[in-house]
Amino acid sequence: MSKIKRKIQIQCPMPKLDFEVITLGHGSGGQLTNRLLESGVFDLLKNDFLDERHDGSILELSGKTAFTTDSFVISPIFFPGGDIGELAINGTINDLAMCGAIPKYLSLSFILEEGLTMQEFWQVLCSIKAAAEAAGVLIVTGDTKVVDRGKGDKIFINTTGIGSVHPKANISAKRIQTGDKIMVSGEIAAHGIAIMSVREGLEFETTIESDTAPLHRIVAGLLDAFGNQIHLLRDATRGGIATVLAEIAQQTGLGIDLQQTQIPVDEQVYSACEILGLDPLYVANEGKFVAFAAAEIAEEVLHHLKTAGHSPNAAIIGEVVKTHPRQVVMTSGIGGRRVVNMLPGEQLPRIC
Amino acid sequence: MSKIKRKIQIQCPMPKLDFEVITLGHGSGGQLTNRLLESGVFDLLKNDFLDERHDGSILELSGKTAFTTDSFVISPIFFPGGDIGELAINGTINDLAMCGAIPKYLSLSFILEEGLTMQEFWQVLCSIKAAAEAAGVLIVTGDTKVVDRGKGDKIFINTTGIGSVHPKANISAKRIQTGDKIMVSGEIAAHGIAIMSVREGLEFETTIESDTAPLHRIVAGLLDAFGNQIHLLRDATRGGIATVLAEIAQQTGLGIDLQQTQIPVDEQVYSACEILGLDPLYVANEGKFVAFAAAEIAEEVLHHLKTAGHSPNAAIIGEVVKTHPRQVVMTSGIGGRRVVNMLPGEQLPRIC
Numbered sequence: 001m002s003k004i005k006r007k008i009q010i011q012c013p014m015p016k017l018d019f020e021v022i023t024l025g026h027g028s029g030g031q032l033t034n035r036l037l038e039s040g041v042f043d044l045l046k047n048d049f050l051d052e053r054h055d056g057s058i059l060e061l062s063g064k065t066a067f068t069t070d071s072f073v074i075s076p077i078f079f080p081g082g083d084i085g086e087l088a089i090n091g092t093i094n095d096l097a098m099c100g101a102i103p104k105y106l107s108l109s110f111i112l113e114e115g116l117t118m119q120e121f122w123q124v125l126c127s128i129k130a131a132a133e134a135a136g137v138l139i140v141t142g143d144t145k146v147v148d149r150g151k152g153d154k155i156f157i158n159t160t161g162i163g164s165v166h167p168k169a170n171i172s173a174k175r176i177q178t179g180d181k182i183m184v185s186g187e188i189a190a191h192g193i194a195i196m197s198v199r200e201g202l203e204f205e206t207t208i209e210s211d212t213a214p215l216h217r218i219v220a221g222l223l224d225a226f227g228n229q230i231h232l233l234r235d236a237t238r239g240g241i242a243t244v245l246a247e248i249a250q251q252t253g254l255g256i257d258l259q260q261t262q263i264p265v266d267e268q269v270y271s272a273c274e275i276l277g278l279d280p281l282y283v284a285n286e287g288k289f290v291a292f293a294a295a296e297i298a299e300e301v302l303h304h305l306k307t308a309g310h311s312p313n314a315a316i317i318g319e320v321v322k323t324h325p326r327q328v329v330m331t332s333g334i335g336g337r338r339v340v341n342m343l344p345g346e347q348l349p350r351i352c
Numbered sequence: 353m354s355k356i357k358r359k360i361q362i363q364c365p366m367p368k369l370d371f372e373v374i375t376l377g378h379g380s381g382g383q384l385t386n387r388l389l390e391s392g393v394f395d396l397l398k399n400d401f402l403d404e405r406h407d408g409s410i411l412e413l414s415g416k417t418a419f420t421t422d423s424f425v426i427s428p429i430f431f432p433g434g435d436i437g438e439l440a441i442n443g444t445i446n447d448l449a450m451c452g453a454i455p456k457y458l459s460l461s462f463i464l465e466e467g468l469t470m471q472e473f474w475q476v477l478c479s480i481k482a483a484a485e486a487a488g489v490l491i492v493t494g495d496t497k498v499v500d501r502g503k504g505d506k507i508f509i510n511t512t513g514i515g516s517v518h519p520k521a522n523i524s525a526k527r528i529q530t531g532d533k534i535m536v537s538g539e540i541a542a543h544g545i546a547i548m549s550v551r552e553g554l555e556f557e558t559t560i561e562s563d564t565a566p567l568h569r570i571v572a573g574l575l576d577a578f579g580n581q582i583h584l585l586r587d588a589t590r591g592g593i594a595t596v597l598a599e600i601a602q603q604t605g606l607g608i609d610l611q612q613t614q615i616p617v618d619e620q621v622y623s624a625c626e627i628l629g630l631d632p633l634y635v636a637n638e639g640k641f642v643a644f645a646a647a648e649i650a651e652e653v654l655h656h657l658k659t660a661g662h663s664p665n666a667a668i669i670g671e672v673v674k675t676h677p678r679q680v681v682m683t684s685g686i687g688g689r690r691v692v693n694m695l696p697g698e699q700l701p702r703i704c
Contacts, residue, residue, distance in 0.1 A: 059417045151505040
């Protein structure tokens, strides 16, 4: 685990505990649960909301509020570029960002498997703390359950998030129009390939790392600058950009034209995809989004993403068309055209 | 399963599907996930928020808002008096109610185990729909993951809830004072015993049923009538009323006196506890709460619970005292006194 490079700084020594592994008793709601939480967890994640120690938290909210949930079941729980804890924070932050919201508060719920080492759990907790701090969100309420050995897989995490919708945001698939340009915020497919490389024991010249990252600041910058000219945002997680775009085509009844040569993929990730027989279009991302914007501002949006958004590889990859309704059609480098469908089945199970 | 009596009316025929069990592909985010959701789930839970098909929902909120999360891992998933779906709705509604809030919106996140039959999943979904409708809350956003066989246990559910805090509510452990009376809203220990009876294959004269029920209307009535004279509310789930009261004693630094003879327990539940060697004080409830109220209004509160709250067995079971700080002490029918501690370990694993 120590070989795994991290984007966030994590330094939090584990408290001295009189147990080394999680047992069923830690999910009982009794003394053991209490000792688990009071022996470090509450101190680690400390804030005024958690200090109340109630069944929930009382927040002061007003106006349009985004609300989103995600459960994380990724395997392995530690991987190049991150772990399930960081992913669980960033994933829900990104879902809020895709609603055009500024993330504020998260809930955090664990399903632990009996036998999980306290060291692993602590490492995930530290990573959660660091990711939440880096993103500027507060974890205000939580829950811990334990299931018997063989009825879970180390650790599953649910995070549910609340954010304030940006005053200029008006994001909905209904706002997409023919002519809208489609952008992607950077090189795709790194997350899925990072996970697959670990699972398959593949080694490359340099380690391919997950792209897990919080996207809310980039999105807030876009909305500050372009407001309701941003029609839709979607992060391209499970199923990759192909699935997201195919869903949008179906939902809106419009067609989507993609230019294969414009889609940014890191060379090494591309090679790994070839070795693994995967199409990068379908591989999960955890720090990339697609944006639909009015054609007349598309170049400006792209410029903004590359400079203010620090996404040098952002690119315009396609546009919304009237022809071939409900279908995504991709033109290859040599001019061939093919329909991009959703994958029928499972490409990479438990990728997030 | 059909023998299980239900408190809520559930009638929802399963749509015709071309699959009978959940596979890993249903968690891929691709076509199979889409087909699973579009073939009935979205229709079943249909509302304007879900119709947006976005990563999250946009809510209009204002003022003090309660926010709470719970993951449900109960085994078995169907039990006398309810199932994991109904429990997941009522459980989070009750956590909101304990914050003095009117539940409004829920998120719903599934972790399904590969191999779960669609029939079981559908039954849980129908139960979720019925419980949400009965309680008047909307499920506005969700998530579905699938884990490989042997890495989960049929179905785990996270629900996270948002509610508006009652304008007259001021609920916090900090408000508890010496002299406060402690009430319980009805007969305790039914939920835990219902689950244990199934697990142990015990049969009684009549089936002992879980007490799972939404408590928000009773709580709203209490707050309408007594406002901030209600100091604290806590539902007595995992660990039972003993654990809740022991936690409160520790948290407030005050002592709690309990009168054993005043604590309402159904006769059959009591016998079952004796057979199973369980102390009803520690057995989980899913539809009962304890309330701390100013002494001068305690009798009125009790009367209100019995009449307007339809809780004929509600009772005053103790009071807050200066003596024995941080300890719960119970007086038995013959005058003996004993300290009620939190259970050190696990009495009933996976009870919720």
